[in-house]
Amino acid sequence: MKGVALIIQIGAEQHSHAHDETIQTAVAEYSAMLYRIAFHQLRSAADAEDAVQSTFVKWLERKAPFDSEDHQKAWLIRTVISRSRHLLDSAWFRRTVPLDTLPEDTAAPDPGNGVLDEVLRLPPKLRTAVYLYYYEGYKVKEISRILGVGEPTVQSRLRRAREKLKIELEDSL
């Protein structure tokens, strides 16, 4: 993956098979993770897919090379969160709240009724922290770097999420 930016920078004349393979590798490696992050933000399968594709388009446009695979992964995570927020802030979302509140949403599959469902009820920032910590296995320090916030903020988000999840799970039992 380290060759991604370099290959892209070579240009159209060498928009080569190697480039195609790089794209295929990146999509295969990261699309599921990015989808899960976007889904945590957007709670909609179709919107999460849009956010992931938008993220890959940004990735393709990026000119500066990545320092490492970890750097690239962190950049992709930040970008998919940003694209998801952008989508949430868009006129589309702001204006379609009445439809989104409808029961039995046939277009956006319900994620389920378990712990994930409880996590998805958290505020978006808490959801992301929970996902990165509990699913991706990132340390607080790493999450802090990825999200561009201080470590105390990450710790606070995780603490609040834990408190809220505990309460809501007890309520639902």
Next chain:
Amino acid sequence: MKMEHYQQEVSQLHPGEDFEQRTISLLLRQKPVVRPIRRRWIAAAAAICAAAAALALWIGIPAAAPIHPPETSAAETNPPATAPAAETEVLQEVFTAKLRLSGPPNDEGWNWVYHLTPEEGGQEGYIEAVKGDKKFRFMTIFDVVEGVPDGEGGWDFPGKGLSLIRWRDDGAANEYVCGYDYPTYSIRTGCIGWSIQKHDGGFRLIEYRFGFIQENNETPPEENGENWPVAYGFTFSEQELAAVGIEVEEYARMTKDFLRYNKLDGIMR
């Protein structure tokens, strides 16, 4: 234990079928455009030299003391910090959801039938929602534009600011693609959208509009001098929907399915 459950549930989250392939196809269609940075630097250096020569002549430096251009260009001695960049052509909107217009109906059994021509649809064409023996005019079609080959394998739609650059042709189920214009979408102003249909060896763009249920049945506002229900003639009240045997919630879900699922399955710019 709870977090173990969470991890198990999250691991079940996957994008839709063939999402990876659709994404790869999308990215491969991004056309890298290389600016000839090196040549630009050389041209800039040459221009600077020429300007300096002209200035020298103007201030009286003898022509016998020519200003020699550098043997190596500025680009070679002072290369840009980054390598020549490939700029990708940005697609304005990318929709890739599965098409359901001419495929199976939505989960509640609704399908949509296009009536494009005045002969088929009266003064204006329309899109009809059909479920068993229930049917009603769902949208108004107000323009149909034939696509013009763009010479690069795509199709332009004159006057619409849209081009089809790739058609994901995987069978009859993808007879249409659809999109909609985000900025014009509104619970108050309705929606202007478009579909693209294979037609006569090419493609044609079908532009449509529709309205939404009036919130709380309130009187819609006057907008742009036009009365809203007249301008967007398919804005339903609860009573009107009831007259054709449709629940408000069912209509709303149908509308949302149309917007969610009947999105683009080709690539536009």
